[in-house]
Amino acid sequence: MNDTDFPVLHTPLYDAHVAAGARMVAFAGWRMPVNYGSQIEEHHAVRRDAGMFDVSHMLALDLEGLDATRWLRVLLANDVARLARANVPGKALYSCMLNGKGGVIDDLIVYRLGDAHYRIVINAGTAIKDVAWMRPHIATCKTNVVLNERRDLAMIAVQGPNAREKTWKALPQLKEVSEGLTVFSGAQIGDCFVGRTGYTGEDGFELTLPAERATATWNALVAAGVKPCGLGARDTLRLEAGMNLYGQDMDEESSPLDTGLAWTVDFSDPARSFTGRVMLEAHPARQTVLGLVLDDRGVLRSHMPVFAASGEGVITSGSFSPTLGKSIAFARLPLDTGAGERVEVDVRGKRLAAHTVKLPFVRHGKALV
Protein backbone atom coordinates (compact mmCIF):
# COMPACT_ATOMS: atom_id res chain seq x y z
CA MET A 1 0.00 0.00 0.00
CA ASN A 2 1.26 3.40 -0.88
CA ASP A 3 0.47 5.68 2.02
CA THR A 4 1.49 8.80 0.08
CA ASP A 5 -1.84 8.53 -1.77
CA PHE A 6 -3.71 9.64 1.36
CA PRO A 7 -4.13 13.27 2.34
CA VAL A 8 -1.75 13.87 5.21
CA LEU A 9 -0.80 16.74 7.43
CA HIS A 10 2.70 18.16 7.67
CA THR A 11 4.21 19.67 10.81
CA PRO A 12 6.14 22.96 10.52
CA LEU A 13 9.34 20.83 10.60
CA TYR A 14 8.40 18.62 7.64
CA ASP A 15 10.90 20.19 5.24
CA ALA A 16 13.67 19.95 7.84
CA HIS A 17 13.02 16.20 8.23
CA VAL A 18 13.02 15.57 4.49
CA ALA A 19 16.22 17.62 4.06
CA ALA A 20 17.84 15.54 6.83
CA GLY A 21 17.03 12.35 4.91
CA ALA A 22 14.36 11.10 7.30
CA ARG A 23 12.30 8.10 6.39
CA MET A 24 8.77 9.55 6.51
CA VAL A 25 5.72 7.47 7.39
CA ALA A 26 2.01 8.06 7.88
CA PHE A 27 1.13 8.38 11.56
CA ALA A 28 -2.28 9.41 12.90
CA GLY A 29 -2.99 11.42 9.75
CA TRP A 30 0.43 13.09 9.73
CA ARG A 31 3.59 12.48 7.73
CA MET A 32 6.24 11.96 10.40
CA PRO A 33 9.89 10.86 10.53
CA VAL A 34 10.23 7.24 11.72
CA ASN A 35 14.04 7.50 11.66
CA TYR A 36 16.87 9.48 10.09
CA GLY A 37 19.05 6.41 9.51
CA SER A 38 19.36 4.05 12.45
CA GLN A 39 16.57 3.98 15.01
CA ILE A 40 18.88 2.17 17.45
CA GLU A 41 21.53 4.90 17.25
CA GLU A 42 18.82 7.50 17.87
CA HIS A 43 17.63 5.51 20.88
CA HIS A 44 21.15 5.37 22.34
CA ALA A 45 21.64 9.10 21.71
CA VAL A 46 18.70 9.82 24.03
CA ARG A 47 19.87 7.37 26.71
CA ARG A 48 23.49 8.56 26.63
CA ASP A 49 23.52 12.18 25.39
CA ALA A 50 20.67 14.19 23.84
CA GLY A 51 18.13 13.59 21.11
CA MET A 52 15.03 15.44 19.94
CA PHE A 53 11.66 14.61 18.48
CA ASP A 54 9.23 16.65 16.47
CA VAL A 55 5.99 16.20 18.41
CA SER A 56 4.12 19.01 16.68
CA HIS A 57 1.46 16.52 15.60
CA MET A 58 0.29 16.50 19.22
CA LEU A 59 -2.14 19.25 20.10
CA ALA A 60 -1.74 21.91 22.78
CA LEU A 61 -4.98 23.24 24.26
CA ASP A 62 -5.30 26.35 26.37
CA LEU A 63 -8.05 26.27 28.91
CA GLU A 64 -8.95 29.56 30.55
CA GLY A 65 -11.77 30.70 32.77
CA LEU A 66 -12.83 31.01 36.38
CA ASP A 67 -14.30 27.50 36.34
CA ALA A 68 -11.26 25.84 34.75
CA THR A 69 -10.20 23.96 37.88
CA ARG A 70 -13.72 22.90 38.77
CA TRP A 71 -14.33 21.64 35.22
CA LEU A 72 -11.05 19.72 34.95
CA ARG A 73 -11.82 18.00 38.25
CA VAL A 74 -14.87 16.50 36.53
CA LEU A 75 -13.28 15.91 33.14
CA LEU A 76 -10.11 14.11 34.30
CA ALA A 77 -9.58 10.93 36.34
CA ASN A 78 -6.55 12.42 38.06
CA ASP A 79 -7.19 15.42 40.31
CA VAL A 80 -5.86 18.81 39.16
CA ALA A 81 -6.41 20.05 42.73
CA ARG A 82 -3.08 18.33 43.43
CA LEU A 83 -1.40 20.93 41.21
CA ALA A 84 -2.47 23.89 43.35
CA ARG A 85 -1.47 21.97 46.49
CA ALA A 86 1.99 21.27 45.04
CA ASN A 87 2.68 25.00 45.26
CA VAL A 88 5.02 24.84 42.25
CA PRO A 89 4.09 27.24 39.44
CA GLY A 90 3.53 25.39 36.16
CA LYS A 91 3.25 21.99 37.86
CA ALA A 92 2.14 19.21 35.48
CA LEU A 93 -0.10 16.19 35.97
CA TYR A 94 -0.51 13.06 33.84
CA SER A 95 -4.13 11.95 33.57
CA CYS A 96 -6.61 9.89 31.64
CA MET A 97 -9.80 11.40 30.27
CA LEU A 98 -12.51 8.75 30.63
CA ASN A 99 -15.87 8.16 29.04
CA GLY A 100 -18.96 7.27 31.06
CA LYS A 101 -18.09 3.56 30.86
CA GLY A 102 -14.71 4.20 32.46
CA GLY A 103 -12.88 3.61 29.16
CA VAL A 104 -9.93 5.80 28.22
CA ILE A 105 -10.70 8.50 25.62
CA ASP A 106 -7.11 9.75 25.82
CA ASP A 107 -4.17 10.21 28.12
CA LEU A 108 -2.75 13.71 28.46
CA ILE A 109 -0.56 16.09 30.38
CA VAL A 110 -2.05 19.17 32.02
CA TYR A 111 0.08 22.08 33.29
CA ARG A 112 -1.35 24.56 35.76
CA LEU A 113 -0.31 28.02 34.61
CA GLY A 114 -2.57 29.90 37.02
CA ASP A 115 -5.78 29.58 39.00
CA ALA A 116 -7.78 30.07 35.84
CA HIS A 117 -5.32 28.90 33.15
CA TYR A 118 -4.22 25.41 32.16
CA ARG A 119 -2.24 24.07 29.19
CA ILE A 120 -3.18 20.56 28.10
CA VAL A 121 -1.28 18.41 25.60
CA ILE A 122 -3.23 15.62 23.88
CA ASN A 123 -2.33 12.86 21.42
CA ALA A 124 -2.38 13.45 17.66
CA GLY A 125 -4.57 10.50 16.77
CA THR A 126 -7.22 11.42 19.31
CA ALA A 127 -7.12 15.23 19.02
CA ILE A 128 -10.33 15.63 17.01
CA LYS A 129 -12.42 13.28 19.16
CA ASP A 130 -10.95 14.75 22.38
CA VAL A 131 -12.05 18.27 21.47
CA ALA A 132 -15.40 16.89 20.28
CA TRP A 133 -15.78 15.32 23.74
CA MET A 134 -14.67 18.42 25.66
CA ARG A 135 -16.75 21.12 23.94
CA PRO A 136 -20.23 19.70 24.63
CA HIS A 137 -18.98 18.74 28.11
CA ILE A 138 -18.17 22.42 28.73
CA ALA A 139 -21.62 23.42 27.46
CA THR A 140 -23.38 20.80 29.62
CA CYS A 141 -21.54 21.85 32.77
CA LYS A 142 -22.44 25.51 32.08
CA THR A 143 -18.92 26.45 33.03
CA ASN A 144 -17.04 29.67 32.51
CA VAL A 145 -14.28 28.03 30.50
CA VAL A 146 -12.80 28.80 27.07
CA LEU A 147 -10.95 26.09 25.19
CA ASN A 148 -8.45 27.20 22.59
CA GLU A 149 -6.79 24.80 20.11
CA ARG A 150 -3.20 25.89 19.53
CA ARG A 151 -2.43 24.53 16.06
CA ASP A 152 -0.32 27.69 15.67
CA LEU A 153 2.31 26.08 17.89
CA ALA A 154 5.06 23.55 17.19
CA MET A 155 6.46 21.15 19.79
CA ILE A 156 9.98 19.79 20.11
CA ALA A 157 10.91 17.27 22.82
CA VAL A 158 14.62 17.41 23.73
CA GLN A 159 15.52 14.38 25.83
CA GLY A 160 18.57 12.78 27.40
CA PRO A 161 21.11 13.30 30.18
CA ASN A 162 22.62 16.26 28.32
CA ALA A 163 19.34 17.57 26.90
CA ARG A 164 18.99 20.56 29.21
CA GLU A 165 22.61 21.70 28.81
CA LYS A 166 22.38 21.43 25.04
CA THR A 167 19.06 23.25 24.95
CA TRP A 168 20.62 26.14 26.88
CA LYS A 169 23.59 26.17 24.50
CA ALA A 170 21.19 26.43 21.54
CA LEU A 171 18.67 28.75 23.21
CA PRO A 172 20.52 30.71 25.92
CA GLN A 173 17.51 32.99 26.50
CA LEU A 174 15.68 30.01 28.07
CA LYS A 175 18.38 29.20 30.61
CA GLU A 176 17.69 31.56 33.48
CA VAL A 177 14.08 30.55 34.02
CA SER A 178 14.19 26.91 32.86
CA GLU A 179 17.18 26.14 35.09
CA GLY A 180 14.84 26.49 38.05
CA LEU A 181 12.17 24.13 36.70
CA THR A 182 11.63 21.05 38.83
CA VAL A 183 10.80 17.73 37.21
CA PHE A 184 7.28 17.66 35.75
CA SER A 185 6.69 21.40 35.69
CA GLY A 186 6.77 24.07 33.02
CA ALA A 187 6.99 27.82 32.42
CA GLN A 188 6.20 30.28 29.66
CA ILE A 189 9.44 32.04 28.71
CA GLY A 190 8.83 34.72 26.09
CA ASP A 191 7.09 32.98 23.20
CA CYS A 192 8.35 29.53 24.25
CA PHE A 193 6.67 27.23 26.77
CA VAL A 194 9.26 24.99 28.39
CA GLY A 195 8.14 21.84 30.22
CA ARG A 196 10.54 19.59 32.08
CA THR A 197 8.61 16.59 30.85
CA GLY A 198 8.97 13.86 28.26
CA TYR A 199 8.17 10.36 27.10
CA THR A 200 11.54 8.63 27.28
CA GLY A 201 12.46 8.04 30.93
CA GLU A 202 15.25 10.64 30.64
CA ASP A 203 15.55 14.21 31.82
CA GLY A 204 14.84 16.93 29.28
CA PHE A 205 12.48 19.58 28.03
CA GLU A 206 9.44 19.77 25.83
CA LEU A 207 9.45 23.10 23.99
CA THR A 208 6.21 24.56 22.64
CA LEU A 209 6.77 27.56 20.41
CA PRO A 210 5.28 29.49 17.47
CA ALA A 211 5.26 27.33 14.33
CA GLU A 212 7.22 29.91 12.35
CA ARG A 213 10.14 29.60 14.77
CA ALA A 214 10.22 25.81 14.75
CA THR A 215 12.79 25.28 11.99
CA ALA A 216 15.26 27.86 13.31
CA THR A 217 14.95 26.33 16.79
CA TRP A 218 15.39 22.80 15.46
CA ASN A 219 18.49 23.87 13.50
CA ALA A 220 19.96 25.60 16.55
CA LEU A 221 19.47 22.41 18.55
CA VAL A 222 21.15 20.35 15.80
CA ALA A 223 24.08 22.79 15.89
CA ALA A 224 24.28 22.32 19.68
CA GLY A 225 24.70 18.56 19.17
CA VAL A 226 21.15 17.33 19.71
CA LYS A 227 20.45 14.32 17.48
CA PRO A 228 17.17 14.28 15.52
CA CYS A 229 15.22 11.14 16.43
CA GLY A 230 12.15 9.61 14.84
CA LEU A 231 9.00 7.90 16.03
CA GLY A 232 10.78 4.54 15.95
CA ALA A 233 13.18 5.49 18.74
CA ARG A 234 10.38 7.28 20.57
CA ASP A 235 8.50 3.99 20.76
CA THR A 236 11.40 1.87 22.09
CA LEU A 237 12.33 4.62 24.58
CA ARG A 238 8.83 4.87 26.03
CA LEU A 239 8.54 1.07 26.12
CA GLU A 240 11.78 0.77 28.14
CA ALA A 241 10.51 3.59 30.36
CA GLY A 242 7.29 1.68 31.07
CA MET A 243 5.04 4.35 29.56
CA ASN A 244 1.76 3.44 27.89
CA LEU A 245 0.93 4.27 24.29
CA TYR A 246 -2.66 5.28 23.64
CA GLY A 247 -4.50 3.00 21.21
CA GLN A 248 -2.11 0.15 21.92
CA ASP A 249 -1.86 -0.23 25.70
CA MET A 250 -5.25 1.33 26.48
CA ASP A 251 -8.28 2.60 24.61
CA GLU A 252 -11.98 3.39 25.03
CA GLU A 253 -12.75 -0.26 25.72
CA SER A 254 -10.24 -0.61 28.54
CA SER A 255 -10.23 0.72 32.08
CA PRO A 256 -7.22 2.54 33.48
CA LEU A 257 -7.40 0.05 36.36
CA ASP A 258 -6.69 -2.84 33.96
CA THR A 259 -4.01 -1.10 31.92
CA GLY A 260 -1.39 -0.17 34.47
CA LEU A 261 -2.80 3.32 35.07
CA ALA A 262 -4.50 2.88 38.46
CA TRP A 263 -1.85 5.22 39.92
CA THR A 264 -3.28 8.04 37.78
CA VAL A 265 -6.85 7.69 39.04
CA ASP A 266 -7.48 9.78 42.13
CA PHE A 267 -10.40 8.55 44.27
CA SER A 268 -9.24 10.41 47.39
CA ASP A 269 -11.89 13.15 47.36
CA PRO A 270 -15.22 11.34 47.78
CA ALA A 271 -17.09 14.44 46.60
CA ARG A 272 -15.29 14.60 43.24
CA SER A 273 -17.56 12.85 40.73
CA PHE A 274 -15.26 12.71 37.71
CA THR A 275 -16.54 11.15 34.50
CA GLY A 276 -16.15 7.37 34.63
CA ARG A 277 -15.82 7.20 38.44
CA VAL A 278 -19.05 5.29 39.01
CA MET A 279 -18.05 2.58 36.53
CA LEU A 280 -14.51 2.27 37.91
CA GLU A 281 -15.85 1.85 41.42
CA ALA A 282 -18.33 -0.77 40.22
CA HIS A 283 -15.64 -2.67 38.28
CA PRO A 284 -12.39 -3.02 40.21
CA ALA A 285 -9.23 -4.15 38.43
CA ARG A 286 -9.46 -7.52 36.72
CA GLN A 287 -5.91 -7.57 35.33
CA THR A 288 -2.44 -6.38 36.18
CA VAL A 289 0.20 -5.03 33.82
CA LEU A 290 3.74 -6.35 34.10
CA GLY A 291 6.86 -6.16 31.98
CA LEU A 292 8.12 -9.22 30.12
CA VAL A 293 11.74 -9.94 29.24
CA LEU A 294 12.22 -12.62 26.60
CA ASP A 295 14.79 -15.24 27.59
CA ASP A 296 14.76 -17.08 24.25
CA ARG A 297 15.80 -15.48 20.97
CA GLY A 298 13.08 -13.60 19.11
CA VAL A 299 10.99 -10.46 19.35
CA LEU A 300 7.78 -9.98 21.36
CA ARG A 301 4.96 -8.05 19.63
CA SER A 302 1.53 -6.75 20.56
CA HIS A 303 -1.37 -9.25 20.61
CA MET A 304 0.84 -12.28 21.35
CA PRO A 305 -0.78 -14.61 23.94
CA VAL A 306 1.07 -15.10 27.25
CA PHE A 307 0.80 -18.22 29.43
CA ALA A 308 1.51 -17.76 33.13
CA ALA A 309 0.96 -20.09 36.09
CA SER A 310 -1.91 -17.75 37.05
CA GLY A 311 -3.59 -18.05 33.65
CA GLU A 312 -3.52 -16.42 30.24
CA GLY A 313 -2.69 -12.87 29.28
CA VAL A 314 -1.77 -10.83 26.25
CA ILE A 315 1.01 -8.51 25.13
CA THR A 316 -0.13 -4.95 24.39
CA SER A 317 3.25 -3.51 23.31
CA GLY A 318 6.43 -5.38 22.45
CA SER A 319 9.68 -4.67 20.69
CA PHE A 320 13.43 -4.97 20.98
CA SER A 321 15.09 -3.03 23.78
CA PRO A 322 18.30 -1.44 22.49
CA THR A 323 19.45 -0.75 26.07
CA LEU A 324 18.99 -4.34 27.28
CA GLY A 325 19.79 -6.03 23.95
CA LYS A 326 16.72 -8.24 24.46
CA SER A 327 13.10 -8.22 23.52
CA ILE A 328 10.72 -6.67 26.07
CA ALA A 329 6.96 -6.15 26.31
CA PHE A 330 4.02 -5.01 28.41
CA ALA A 331 1.56 -7.79 29.20
CA ARG A 332 -1.90 -7.77 30.73
CA LEU A 333 -1.98 -10.74 33.09
CA PRO A 334 -4.30 -12.21 35.74
CA LEU A 335 -4.33 -10.14 38.93
CA ASP A 336 -2.39 -12.63 41.03
CA THR A 337 0.62 -12.69 38.69
CA GLY A 338 3.78 -11.27 40.26
CA ALA A 339 7.18 -10.10 39.14
CA GLY A 340 9.89 -12.72 38.68
CA GLU A 341 7.57 -15.44 37.36
CA ARG A 342 8.40 -17.61 34.38
CA VAL A 343 5.91 -17.40 31.51
CA GLU A 344 5.65 -18.62 27.93
CA VAL A 345 4.72 -16.46 24.96
CA ASP A 346 3.21 -17.73 21.73
CA VAL A 347 5.53 -16.20 19.13
CA ARG A 348 4.07 -17.11 15.75
CA GLY A 349 3.16 -20.62 16.85
CA LYS A 350 6.24 -21.28 19.00
CA ARG A 351 6.25 -21.18 22.79
CA LEU A 352 9.19 -19.03 23.91
CA ALA A 353 10.38 -18.54 27.50
CA ALA A 354 10.12 -15.14 29.18
CA HIS A 355 9.87 -13.79 32.71
CA THR A 356 7.82 -11.04 34.34
CA VAL A 357 9.38 -7.88 35.79
CA LYS A 358 8.16 -4.73 37.49
CA LEU A 359 8.04 -1.70 35.19
CA PRO A 360 9.98 0.30 34.09
CA PHE A 361 12.80 -1.58 32.40
CA VAL A 362 15.10 1.44 32.15
CA ARG A 363 15.22 4.83 33.84
CA HIS A 364 17.82 7.60 33.50
CA GLY A 365 20.06 5.48 31.30
CA LYS A 366 20.17 2.55 33.74
CA ALA A 367 18.75 -0.93 33.25
CA LEU A 368 16.52 -1.80 36.21
CA VAL A 369 15.84 -5.43 35.28
Next chain:
Amino acid sequence: MSNVPADLKYTASHEWVRYAPDGTATVGVTDHAQEALGDIVFLELPEPGRSLVAEESCGVIESVKAASDIYSPLAGEVLEVNSAVLKAPERVNADAYATWLFKVRPAGEAPALLDAAAYQAAIDEE
Protein backbone atom coordinates in the same frame (compact mmCIF):
# COMPACT_ATOMS: atom_id res chain seq x y z
CA MET B 1 17.71 5.30 -3.44
CA SER B 2 18.08 1.56 -3.14
CA ASN B 3 21.00 -0.27 -4.54
CA VAL B 4 20.17 -3.10 -7.04
CA PRO B 5 23.34 -4.84 -8.36
CA ALA B 6 23.06 -6.00 -11.99
CA ASP B 7 24.72 -9.37 -11.41
CA LEU B 8 22.08 -10.75 -9.03
CA LYS B 9 18.60 -12.24 -9.46
CA TYR B 10 15.66 -11.11 -7.32
CA THR B 11 12.20 -12.04 -6.04
CA ALA B 12 9.20 -9.77 -5.68
CA SER B 13 9.38 -10.61 -1.95
CA HIS B 14 12.79 -8.86 -1.76
CA GLU B 15 15.28 -11.72 -1.66
CA TRP B 16 18.40 -11.76 -3.84
CA VAL B 17 20.10 -14.84 -5.35
CA ARG B 18 23.68 -15.21 -6.52
CA TYR B 19 24.55 -18.34 -8.51
CA ALA B 20 28.06 -19.73 -8.10
CA PRO B 21 29.88 -21.44 -11.02
CA ASP B 22 29.14 -24.83 -9.41
CA GLY B 23 25.39 -24.08 -9.60
CA THR B 24 24.78 -23.48 -5.88
CA ALA B 25 22.65 -20.47 -4.99
CA THR B 26 23.39 -17.96 -2.23
CA VAL B 27 20.38 -16.10 -0.84
CA GLY B 28 20.01 -12.82 1.04
CA VAL B 29 17.55 -9.95 1.37
CA THR B 30 17.81 -6.79 -0.73
CA ASP B 31 19.02 -3.37 0.26
CA HIS B 32 15.48 -2.09 -0.34
CA ALA B 33 14.17 -4.67 2.16
CA GLN B 34 16.67 -3.78 4.88
CA GLU B 35 15.96 -0.10 4.38
CA ALA B 36 12.21 -0.63 4.66
CA LEU B 37 12.58 -2.83 7.75
CA GLY B 38 14.96 -0.55 9.64
CA ASP B 39 17.34 -1.85 12.29
CA ILE B 40 17.37 -5.65 12.06
CA VAL B 41 17.62 -7.37 15.43
CA PHE B 42 16.67 -11.02 14.85
CA LEU B 43 16.94 -13.67 12.14
CA GLU B 44 15.57 -17.18 11.97
CA LEU B 45 16.96 -19.23 9.08
CA PRO B 46 16.23 -22.72 7.72
CA GLU B 47 18.31 -25.61 9.12
CA PRO B 48 20.99 -27.08 6.84
CA GLY B 49 19.63 -30.21 5.18
CA ARG B 50 16.09 -28.86 4.96
CA SER B 51 14.44 -29.33 1.60
CA LEU B 52 12.83 -26.10 0.43
CA VAL B 53 9.98 -25.53 -1.99
CA ALA B 54 10.19 -22.38 -4.12
CA GLU B 55 8.39 -19.38 -2.58
CA GLU B 56 7.96 -21.23 0.73
CA SER B 57 8.32 -19.19 3.92
CA CYS B 58 11.56 -20.55 5.38
CA GLY B 59 12.70 -17.94 7.86
CA VAL B 60 11.94 -14.72 9.68
CA ILE B 61 13.67 -11.37 9.68
CA GLU B 62 12.73 -8.96 12.43
CA SER B 63 13.60 -5.33 12.83
CA VAL B 64 12.84 -3.22 15.87
CA LYS B 65 9.70 -2.21 14.01
CA ALA B 66 8.27 -5.41 12.55
CA ALA B 67 8.61 -9.08 11.64
CA SER B 68 8.75 -10.23 8.03
CA ASP B 69 8.95 -13.69 6.42
CA ILE B 70 11.89 -14.79 4.32
CA TYR B 71 10.74 -16.77 1.28
CA SER B 72 12.95 -19.24 -0.52
CA PRO B 73 13.53 -17.95 -4.05
CA LEU B 74 14.05 -21.48 -5.31
CA ALA B 75 13.54 -25.18 -4.57
CA GLY B 76 16.45 -27.19 -3.21
CA GLU B 77 18.37 -28.36 -0.19
CA VAL B 78 19.81 -25.93 2.36
CA LEU B 79 23.58 -26.45 2.32
CA GLU B 80 24.77 -23.88 4.80
CA VAL B 81 23.52 -21.05 6.98
CA ASN B 82 25.47 -17.88 7.76
CA SER B 83 25.89 -18.38 11.49
CA ALA B 84 27.79 -15.09 11.88
CA VAL B 85 24.75 -13.10 10.79
CA LEU B 86 22.51 -14.92 13.28
CA LYS B 87 24.68 -13.42 16.03
CA ALA B 88 24.96 -10.01 14.36
CA PRO B 89 21.77 -9.40 12.33
CA GLU B 90 22.64 -5.70 12.01
CA ARG B 91 25.16 -6.72 9.33
CA VAL B 92 22.23 -6.98 6.92
CA ASN B 93 21.65 -3.24 7.43
CA ALA B 94 25.33 -2.48 6.93
CA ASP B 95 25.61 -4.34 3.59
CA ALA B 96 22.66 -6.39 2.40
CA TYR B 97 24.47 -7.88 -0.60
CA ALA B 98 27.68 -8.84 1.20
CA THR B 99 25.63 -10.46 3.98
CA TRP B 100 24.30 -13.76 2.68
CA LEU B 101 21.78 -15.72 4.74
CA PHE B 102 21.81 -19.28 3.39
CA LYS B 103 23.05 -21.40 0.48
CA VAL B 104 20.91 -23.81 -1.52
CA ARG B 105 21.66 -26.66 -3.91
CA PRO B 106 18.92 -26.09 -6.50
CA ALA B 107 16.54 -28.92 -7.36
CA GLY B 108 13.80 -29.23 -9.99
CA GLU B 109 12.91 -26.56 -12.49
CA ALA B 110 14.83 -23.28 -12.63
CA PRO B 111 12.78 -20.65 -10.75
CA ALA B 112 11.36 -17.59 -12.51
CA LEU B 113 13.42 -14.81 -10.90
CA LEU B 114 13.56 -11.10 -11.70
CA ASP B 115 16.61 -9.44 -13.18
CA ALA B 116 17.90 -6.18 -11.74
CA ALA B 117 15.84 -3.98 -14.08
CA ALA B 118 12.62 -5.87 -13.34
CA TYR B 119 13.25 -5.74 -9.57
CA GLN B 120 14.03 -2.02 -9.73
CA ALA B 121 10.75 -1.50 -11.60
CA ALA B 122 8.89 -3.53 -8.96
CA ILE B 123 10.21 -1.46 -6.05
CA ASP B 124 9.66 1.80 -7.91
CA GLU B 125 5.99 0.91 -8.09
CA GLU B 126 5.64 0.30 -4.35
